[in-house]
Amino acid sequence: MITFEDVTKRYRDGTVAVDDLSLEVPTGAITVFVGPSGCGKTTSLRMINRMIDATSGRITLDGQDVREIDPPTLRRGIGYVIQQAGLFPHRKIVDNVATVPYLLGWSKKKARTRAMELLELVGLDPGLAGRYPFQLSGGQQQRVGVARALAADPPVLLMDEPFSAVDPIVRASLQDELLRLQSELRKTIVFVTHDIDEAVKLGDTVAVMRVGGRLAQMAGPATLLTEPADDFVREFLGRDRGIRRLSFISAKEVRLSPSPSDLVTDEDGRALGWRTADGLAAHGTFNPETDSLRVALDAALLSPNGTAVAVDEEGRVRGVAGRDAIDELLAEYAPPAAGRAPGGSSGGSSSGAGDSEGAPA
Amino acid sequence: MTEEPLVRWDWIARNWANGGPTAISALLENHVVMAFLPVLFGLVVALPLGLACVRWRWLYQPTAALMNVTYSLPSLVLFSIFLSVTGLTRSTVVIPLTFFALAVLIPAVVDGLASVPDPVRQSAVAMGFRPARRLLRVELPVAVPVVLAGLRVATVSSISLVSVGALIGQGGLGNLFIDGWQRQFYTPIVVGIVLIVLLAVLADGLLVLAQRLLTPWSRARRTA
Ligand SMILES: Nc1ncnc2c1ncn2[C@@H]1O[C@H](COP(=O)(O)OP(=O)(O)OP(=O)(O)O)[C@@H](O)[C@H]1O
């Protein structure tokens, strides 16, 4: 666990980048620091591995004050990934990944073997090992950056906007990859981003910071979307909070009805479409085991009759869910109304038409 | 009276290796030594001085200014200053040329280190490099292309500047010019020019080759 206790950073020119920050970063989970540009995210992150020293307060790593640890030693036990990857241009990919093992004095053979394992782990073709960084795409370089950070198997990983410089499609796949890795590795990850969607997607816990390095709210993503602490957080979360929150509710509990006769399937039981007077109409599917309520609702909206088709992994129809079934679950997960009326009503006005959480009751 | 040919091959043949100090081969050898020693000394001094200038920023401005003033002095002036100290020896040529080399190489080292991208330096810090190792294993290797570019300029200009030393009898191939002018005899002049150009081209080519071998990772190479 990493703790910030009343941490303040004042730069020489007087800028207070982080102001009296106290928070806990739980072990084995992803904690995201999110906030507008200049709010002190990078500063906070770099105080953990002492690339920047706090002006006052203290930061502990598993109970030990980081200032008691020799910085290079501390850093070799903490993986670090940055936006521009920062690979060493003069070293081959395999040696880039093996950097920290080399620093720790591993033999060249052992370090390289480990590096090859990591390339595979982050989904890179081992054939790239002998290339130089300039011969890789931005997305590939970023994966190498992640592999390099993981090379010596550090328990803690610090990531500073690691995916911001790549296009949205590559970014999404890197994010999925990180979640997959994390489900295996269970590292303590501090992830910095200014993209709230990324924060909500990746974070087990999200710490929203405001300019001046003050913590605005720290909560799980679903809670954050439902119960933003104040107008700043609400505005930062942006539109469609109500819909986006559905991503955190599993579709498992959606009540399924038997497949009606107008749903046409092939001989394997896969849906082909809805039978209508003009032929087959499009249908939307969701997998109750793996998908969220948001996907189920989306599937319902894609069908002309408002009915979503539930399928299993192989795509075979398991049943259908009408809007009534989805509504039942929506009602069950409606945000708490009591006692939050003032916040709720001002939220309705500030975040516009997408926000309807005050309405159902 | 027959027209004097531009090049008299028989003169070249007779004077290529006549065993004396004025043999063309001896002058060539002298030229090579006097051209390369300043570059070598320059590099040895420029590395620590350049590093110091990066470490202590305030040092760079005065150092660069001093070097630029030196560079702007006509080489002849510098030679005559050292003439009074070191006499008619090679040192009178080599020492000023070392200053010229420094004027090119110190900025090359400073610019080279400045060319190390910030994310590269920062990730080295973040991974736990200590300063000395970071300098040797990351920053200097990454600075090599820029330093080598400076080295090429320093080497080629050193090769051409040595000739001026002919005025004090220590000009390597430059001595051939004086010889030719004094006698209104073109052959030595042509031989001198051709050999100096060849030497410069050869040295530059070797440095380019060294650059390709040393920095196969350099992106600039692909576009070059
Ligand atoms: N070395 C420094 N000296 C003075 N002020 C600094 C220094 N580094 C950062 N700052 C200031 O501290 C504040 C926080 O900077 P920081 O880099 O931590 O922000 P950030 O949240 O990471 O921003 P971004 O999203 O743009 O990366 C900013 O106002 C910045 O200008």
Ligand SMILES: [Mg+2]
């Ligand atoms: Mg930042």
